[in-house]
Amino acid sequence: MAIYIHQLKRWPIFSWEEQEFISLLSEVRNLQGKLMGKVELLGFELKGEANLETLIQDVLQTSEIEGEILNPELVRSSIATRLGLEYSGLENSDRNIDGIVEVMIDATQNDDKVITEDRLFGWHAALFPTGRSGMHKIEVAKWRSGAMQVVSGGMGREVVHYEAPKAELLTSEMKQFVDWYNNEQELESLLKAAIAHLWFITIHPFDDGNGRIARAITDMQLSKSDGVNQRFYSMSTEINKQKKSYYSILERTQKDDLDITEWIIWFLDCLKNSILHSSVIVDKVVRKHHFWVKFAGKISNDRQKSMLDKLMDNFEGNLNTSKWAKMTKTSPDTALRDITDLVNKGILIKANSGGRSTHYILKDIC
Secondary structure, three states: OOOOHHHOOOOOOOEOOHHHOHHHHHHHHHHHHHHHHHHHOOOHHHHHHHHHHHHHHHHHHHHHHOOOOOOHHHHHHHHHHHHOOOOOOOOOOOHHHHHHHHHHHHHHOOOOOOOOHHHHHHHHHHHOOOOEEOOEEOOOOOOOOOOOEEEEOOOOOOEEEEEOOOHHHHHHHHHHHHHHHHHOOOOOHHHHHHHHHHHHHHHOOOOOOHHHHHHHHHHHHHHHHHOOOOOOOOHHHHHHHOHHHHHHHHHHHHOOOOEOHHHHHHHHHHHHHHHHOHHHHHHHHHHHHHHHHHHHHHOOOHHHHHHHHHHOOOOOOOEOHHHHHHHHOOOHHHHHHHHHHHHHOOOEEEOOOOHHHOOEEEOOOO
């Protein structure tokens, strides 16, 4: 008796009840169109900034879903470098960060939106440059050769949530998936994104990295649907917010029949929220632009410019003279002069009455 959908005779012939989500699909399509219209008004430079900010979130969040917390500054530096954008922050390199950045940029920023075995192997190799996942050696740039189970619970209390197709089936399974992705032209593009995500993650063809690659494939299809080689909303951010329900709907769907209506509804609702929340990124880019139009001529040095940029980019904690000195690699006296200069020019203000807890915030957006 079949336990998982890939064991059913009709696999992978999915079905769905379109009337159950037709209004939601129409709503998401409308929001998608409005967002594309909104970003078109930003102009070339601001669109590039919005794309950068979205890619940063995509890389951070798709990694966090897997329990990996990346340094946002290194992610920003890696993406800016690969997009040819000016960036004056951290320039250190991290192979793991560079790898996931390369995958996301290849999936979304290129005109070539087809999947090949070689491309997937290249993505996998980029994700695991050392041939290891944590401390464990894995098979890199090849389909897995062993069984794959999704398990939770401690030793002796393991719960098997899902078991992927057998290794000997992977070549034919992946050929069928790749052929479908590259040649299916009639299916509504957002439905195709939902199906592609579910289908790939169900095959689970690699030792590790299947979730990140599934989300990269999803972003590739969504960029095709948007009609642009840039990203202005982050599906991974919304999936991370709903991580518990994400894993729950995947498990229910993979243990059900081939009617995937419930999964499509979940996916479209998640996509809807990600587009709605895109305004946070777009508004942030516009706010930064207006800030620099107003104050660029008042900045005395590159240290000030760099720190003000950081204050507008999810700065962690409070800004004080010691933190300024540490981050700019200057003396406390130089840091105090830089800050005092910005206070006198009406760009920074003291956030409290003083003493040990004295810190500063941007006056223009406080």
